[in-house]
Amino acid sequence: MKKTKYLILGAGPAGLCLAASLRDRGEEDFLIVEKEAEPGGLCRSRDVDGFGFDIGGGHFLDTRKAEVDRFLFRFLPEEEWESFERDSRISILGKEIGSPIEANIWQLDIEDQISYIKAIAEAGCVKGTPKPELFTDWIYWKLGGRIAEDYMLPYNRKMFGDDLDVLGTYWLEKLPEVSFEDTLRSCLTGKAVAKQPGHAHFLYPKDYGYGEVWKRLGNSLGDRLILSENIEALDVDNRVVNGKYQGELIINTVPWPAIKEIEGADGEIVSAIRSLKHTAIVTEYHPDKLETAAQWVYYPDPGLAYHRILVRHNFCRGRGYWTETRAERYEGVAAGPAFMNEYAYPLNTIDKPAQIEKILKFMEKKGIYGLGRWGEWQHYNSDVVVERAMGMAQNLAGAIT
Numbered sequence: 001m002k003k004t005k006y007l008i009l010g011a012g013p014a015g016l017c018l019a020a021s022l023r024d025r026g027e028e029d030f031l032i033v034e035k036e037a038e039p040g041g042l043c044r045s046r047d048v049d050g051f052g053f054d055i056g057g058g059h060f061l062d063t064r065k066a067e068v069d070r071f072l073f074r075f076l077p078e079e080e081w082e083s084f085e086r087d088s089r090i091s092i093l094g095k096e097i098g099s100p101i102e103a104n105i106w107q108l109d110i111e112d113q114i115s116y117i118k119a120i121a122e123a124g125c126v127k128g129t130p131k132p133e134l135f136t137d138w139i140y141w142k143l144g145g146r147i148a149e150d151y152m153l154p155y156n157r158k159m160f161g162d163d164l165d166v167l168g169t170y171w172l173e174k175l176p177e178v179s180f181e182d183t184l185r186s187c188l189t190g191k192a193v194a195k196q197p198g199h200a201h202f203l204y205p206k207d208y209g210y211g212e213v214w215k216r217l218g219n220s221l222g223d224r225l226i227l228s229e230n231i232e233a234l235d236v237d238n239r240v241v242n243g244k245y246q247g248e249l250i251i252n253t254v255p256w257p258a259i260k261e262i263e264g265a266d267g268e269i270v271s272a273i274r275s276l277k278h279t280a281i282v283t284e285y286h287p288d289k290l291e292t293a294a295q296w297v298y299y300p301d302p303g304l305a306y307h308r309i310l311v312r313h314n315f316c317r318g319r320g321y322w323t324e325t326r327a328e329r330y331e332g333v334a335a336g337p338a339f340m341n342e343y344a345y346p347l348n349t350i351d352k353p354a355q356i357e358k359i360l361k362f363m364e365k366k367g368i369y370g371l372g373r374w375g376e377w378q379h380y381n382s383d384v385v386v387e388r389a390m391g392m393a394q395n396l397a398g399a400i401t
């Protein structure tokens with residue numbers, strides 16, 4: 001049995017950053033166990049057609065905290081990143097218009113603009129009716145019938161599955177807030193009037209894919225990073241993994257349902273773990289040049305399998321583009337290399353907040369903590385994961401002696 005003070009499960013950004021942050025605090029007694037042969041999780045890149053290809057989908061760094069930048073620049077210095085202004089678009093009604101849609105319908109034909117504006121004027125949130133509880137109703141209520149039917153509902157079905165009403169509405173508050181007045185003003189002035197959504201400005205490595213920073217971080221951990229070890233069994237009472245690694249504390253960043261055997265958890269916890277839902281995506285490379293200046297484009301058209309295209313030649317020196325497709329919709333006729341990501345999006349189902357809270361409370365009593373996109377089952381971006389891992393290292397270091 002290999003014993004350690006901090007046993008970290010998973011070497012994506014959460015596990016890697018936690019390990020490095022513990023080391024920064026003088027804690028050397030830790031191990032990370034990872035199933036893949038390389039670190040980085042969803043943020044990994046591979047060399048495809050002479051340049052980095054982000055196998056987990058398009059990844060851009062947009063940090064809100066200076067300490068997160070400082071931390072990442074230690075591994076990939078600031079001068080090795082290029083800075084961009086976001087240019088993302090939506091392919092709709094035969095045009096490519098800006099995002100968010102409510103601020104950019106001025107780019108549609110006049111008759112379509114009139115029809116969209118009339119539908120927004122009829123939306124429940126403009127008329128002051130109560131917020132609905134089901135996802136589909138909420139989208140109609142917030143954005144009106146045209147945006148709901150032409151964009152939000154088909155796009156979300158492509159991303160998350162056909163039955164959108166299994167999703168809660170608690171997380172929709174994060175959508176960019178564009179008022180009816182802003183929409184009118186943008187149509188009358190012919191320019192977007194709204195705060196940009198996330199990634200308004202972002203960084204991307206000049207000479208590599210996004211995975212480079214995580215690869216370097218992983219390398220810095222030396223033999224404390226154990227690769228190619230799939231975690232299949234967790235004994236919660238003894239904090240033992242796969243019968244061979246034991247931690248005084250365990251920090252889990254691996255999707256809870258991916259751990260097949262959980263010994264010592266009662267039926268209620270096991271069924272809470274099994275209730276957590278996710279979607280898988282496939283990324284697929286194409287070498288062609290696209291006629292767009294956008295870095296990425298959203299495709300709500302249900303007739304196209306993919307939902308988003310990342311235009312690599314518009315954000316790095318590599319050529320070509322790649323598509324992102326939910327695995328069930330993927331037709332498997334890759335023109336170029338394709339990569340499957342089983343755990344891509346944690347689903348914000350109606351009962352998820354209660355279930356994950358139950359799991360985390362139970363595990364904490366056993367000295368096992370959930371961290372990151374999967375440990376906490378949240379749509380965290382990598383910068384948020386870094387921030388949370390740094391916070392956890394601060395709380396843990398010195399908590400056991």
Ligand SMILES: Cc1cc2nc3c(=O)[nH]c(=O)nc-3n(C[C@H](O)[C@H](O)[C@H](O)COP(=O)(O)OP(=O)(O)OC[C@H]3O[C@@H](n4cnc5c(N)ncnc54)[C@H](O)[C@@H]3O)c2cc1C
Pocket residue numbers: 009010011012013014015033034035036039040041042043056057058059060061062229230231232253254255258259281324343344345371372373374375380381382383385
């Ligand atoms: C399509 C897409 C686009 C995104 N775009 C952005 C973006 O532009 N900017 C941004 O900052 N973030 C983006 N993200 C989010 C980003 O990918 C996550 O924030 C980040 O990867 C979370 O890190 P993590 O360590 O929590 O999880 P992960 O990166 O998923 O890491 C989990 C690790 O656990 C390992 N693991 C899983 N099962 C086992 C097992 N049984 N045994 C051992 N190890 C296991 C995995 O191999 C992996 O290494 C995007 C995500 C997706 C899906």
